[in-house]
Amino acid sequence: MNDPVSSIRNLGPAMEEACAQAGIHSAQELRDLGADEAYARLLAAGTRPHFIGYYVLVMALQGRPWNDCKGDEKKALRERFDAIKVKAKSTPPADGLPAELAQFLNTHGLAKPR
Template identity: 50%
Template structure:
């Protein structure tokens, strides 16, 4: 039987809910995929990025409290977090239209059918 995500100390209901939206529903799945890949799935599924949440996840899977992360370790996590965010954003840019592009297409369509005033 699968253990709930909240059985991992440091994973609360809100984080568990975000991982469930991302398709990770058990503590076993989260441990198997690891913190880095799990957070990539978290971001790719539309959950917001949060640096503390990122390193707190790493700490939780190591059995450490989130506030145990300091100094050089925290700085290294910041570099990895920023790189992960950029990678996921680049992947998303290749697969989904941006809001700006979507807005431009909407404006063009409204212009075409005469529902906007001419500028």
């Protein structure tokens, strides 16, 4: 049985939908990818980068409350987040479309089937 992404504590329907748009369809798939690769896929699928979303994902995959880390650990997460954003900006989308356009088309049911 494949548990949905939203079965992971602190990840709700919005994250589940974003993951589905990024081709991540189960909690186990998300765990197997890990936070950094999963977040990179979310960005490639058109999710706008937001540190809190990344931070919540990291904490959720560790089984920790969303607001659990502080200080140096949180600073290190910010550096990882920034590196993921930079890489996402320099990586062209697989379909050749800008991420925002691809997300718009997907949201409105106009995207090409994969």
